Amino acid sequence: MNVVIATGGTGGHVFPAVALAEEFGRQDPLASITLIGTGKTLEQTMLAGKSFHLEKIQVKGVIGQGAWSSIKGLALIPPAVWQAVRVLRARCADLVIGTGGYTSPPVVIAAFLLGIRRALLEPNAVPGMANRVLGPLANKVFLSFEVAKEFFNPSHTMTIGVPIRKDFLSEGPLQVSDHVKTILVCGGSQGAQAINTAMIESLNVSQTLQGGLTIIHQTGMEDHARVQAAYQKAGVQATVVPFVQDMPTVLRSADLVISRCGALTLAELAACGKPAILVPYPFATHHHQEKNARVMEQAGAAIVILQQELTGQQLAQEIDRLVNDPQLVKRMAEKSLTLRRADSAMVMVRECLELVASGSPNRMKA
Numbered sequence: 626m627n628v629v630i631a632t633g634g635t636g637g638h639v640f641p642a643v644a645l646a647e648e649f650g651r652q653d654p655l656a657s658i659t660l661i662g663t664g665k666t667l668e669q670t671m672l673a674g675k676s677f678h679l680e681k682i683q684v685k686g687v688i689g690q691g692a693w694s695s696i697k698g699l700a701l702i703p704p705a706v707w708q709a710v711r712v713l714r715a716r717c718a719d720l721v722i723g724t725g726g727y728t729s730p731p732v733v734i735a736a737f738l739l740g741i742r743r744a745l746l747e748p749n750a751v752p753g754m755a756n757r758v759l760g761p762l763a764n765k766v767f768l769s770f771e772v773a774k775e776f777f778n779p780s781h782t783m784t785i786g787v788p789i790r791k792d793f794l795s796e797g798p799l800q801v802s803d804h805v806k807t808i809l810v811c812g813g814s815q816g817a818q819a820i821n822t823a824m825i826e827s828l829n830v831s832q833t834l835q836g837g838l839t840i841i842h843q844t845g846m847e848d849h850a851r852v853q854a855a856y857q858k859a860g861v862q863a864t865v866v867p868f869v870q871d872m873p874t875v876l877r878s879a880d881l882v883i884s885r886c887g888a889l890t891l892a893e894l895a896a897c898g899k900p901a902i903l904v905p906y907p908f909a910t911h912h913h914q915e916k917n918a919r920v921m922e923q924a925g926a927a928i929v930i931l932q933q934e935l936t937g938q939q940l941a942q943e944i945d946r947l948v949n950d951p952q953l954v955k956r957m958a959e960k961s962l963t964l965r966r967a968d969s970a971m972v973m974v975r976e977c978l979e980l981v982a983s984g985s986p987n988r989m990k991a
Contacts, residue, residue, distance in 0.1 A: 626981060627657045629718045631709075631732035635814050637887040638726045639671045641746060644788040645722065646677050648970040652978065659716045661709065661732050670868055671814065678716075682708040684727055705731035706738075713739055720981050722746065723763075729755050737762045742981050746973070748787045748888035750920065751913040752776045765980055767973050769888050770920070785973050786966030787892035792873035794896055794967050801898045801958035802880040805948045807839040809879035813906075814868065816845015817885055819932050820904050821852050824883065826937020828859040833948040834941070835861060841879065843869045880954065881947055883940070886918035886929075894921070895964035900957030901927040902943055904935055926961035 628649055632642035639662070646658040660672070664681035672679065684705040709732040713721065721736035722744045723729030729745070736743045745763045747756045750770040760766060760777045768774060768784045812820045821844055828834055840863035844852040849867040856863045869875050876882070876893060882901040884890055894901050903921065905914035921927035928943055947954050 626653055626655070626719045626978070627659070627717050628720045628722065628977075629659045629661060629713060629716055629732065629736075630722045630724065631661050631729040632724050632726075635726070635887075637748065637813070637889045638724045638728070639814075640790060640889055641748065641788045642722075642724050643672070643675060643677075644790045644970045645746075645974060646675075647791060648788070648974040649977075652971075652974050657716070659712070659718075661712060662728060670870075680712045680716075682712070682728070682731060684731055702731055706735050709735035710739065713741060720744065720977055722977070723756070723759060724748075725753050725756050727755060730759060733759045733762060742977075744973075744977055744980065746788070747773055747777075748892075749773065749913040750888075750916040751911040753910055753913070765976065767976070769892070769969075770917075783972075783976060786969035787888050788970035788973055789889065789892050789896055790873065791970075793876070793893050799898045799962060801955060801962060802900075803951045803955035803958075805833075805838070805880040805944075805954055807841070807879050807881075808944070809875060809882045809884075810840065810842040811869065811872075811882065811884045811890070812843070812845060812904075813885045813887055813890065814845075816843060816848050816867070817904070817906070818845075818848055819935060820883060820885070821845075821848050823904075823935050823937050823940045825852060825855040825859075827941035827944065828856065828861050828937075830938055831941035831944050833945050835859075837862075838948070840864070841866075841869070841875055843867070881944070883944075886914040886921075888913075888917050891917055891921055891964075892966065892969070895926070895961050896967065898958050898962035898965070900947070900954055900961055902940070902947075903927045903929050904932055905929070907932045921961070921964065924960050924964055926957050926964060 630642045632638045649656045659678040661680045682705045684701050718741050720742045723733045724746045743763050744765045746767050748769045766777045766782045769787045771784045774782050842865045846867045853865040876897050882899050886903045886905045903918040905918050918929045922929045
């Protein structure tokens with residue numbers, strides 16, 4: 626079977642695609658997997674070492690980009706559709722999966738024109754505009770949150786969680802942490818300047834951060850030099866990197882995570898049973914990051930701080946409170962683990978294989 630997955634832009638789209646690609650290979654060793662992305666440097670970094678065939682199309686974001694940028698983004702969609710048509714024909718695609726974001730519409734529309742089976746993955750509690758528009762064209766929509774069902778045809782939806790890479794899933798029983806010795810700061814694959822700044826400010830406020838904790842801080846490419854210099858100035862030892870390539874290993878080593886609230890990040894936290902301090906990205910479409918984060922907060926697995934309320938002082942207080950309360954850390958870790966969905970990729974791939982096996986619709990001559 627030939628599978629094409631539309632992805633690109635951020636880790637929230639790329640890594641679920643990688644998880645699905647790996648699972649297709651496990652369930653069908655003869656499957657041919659092609660990823661369609663944008664070819665951006667960060668995307669290439671995230672896919673380094675992967676053996677999947679990668680194609681790129683010229684497409685840009687439309688939502689939240691300003692009027693002129695949105696118009697230019699919309700103008701790129703028709704030619705991008707025909708770029709995608711050529712890729713799908715060349716790869717003899719049997720199935721197309723859209724993971725959301727601005728790469729998905731041209732590829733899914735191209736699949737619709739060619740009569741190829743189509744599936745969508747919606748990882749957020751509130752679906753993005755791309756998947757809302759593409760929903761009527763999909764044969765199947767896979768959700769991470771049951772509340773997102775209202776945005777799609779219920780008969781076409783299935784709630785499975787977020788597909789994550791096998792490396793995040795421990796083979797044996799997980800041992801939750803009851804102390805904080807290692808902190809991971811991660812604002813997503815592109816970093817988060819607001820979190821970086823609050824963490825820098827907290828270095829001179831928190832006694833625990835100055836007391837020998839292991840700190841691993843992913844800054845994003847653009848903010849790396851500033852953050853690294855701030856740690857050096859504060860005399861605090863830390864591993865400060867633009868991007869964490871081996872996130873499964875680093876996340877498993879952490880006892881507390883300070884991060885944004887993309888659906889993939891939260892799924893990975895739950896998979897590893899990690900307590901977290903979550904700072905939602907305030908400009909996320911339909912505030913979906915805050916809605917994602919509230920699910921973890923209500924489960925007792927996380928502390929949510931809105932960005933407009935985030936200060937170095939408050940962040941330091943929360944870090945100090947958790948470091949000094951091992952029982953609270955343990956309870957949060959246990960609650961995080963209750964949200965774990967280890968079979969998301971397996972279930973979605975199995976359903977997709979059945980979708981294709983059920984008989985492809987007549988292909989249109991595009």
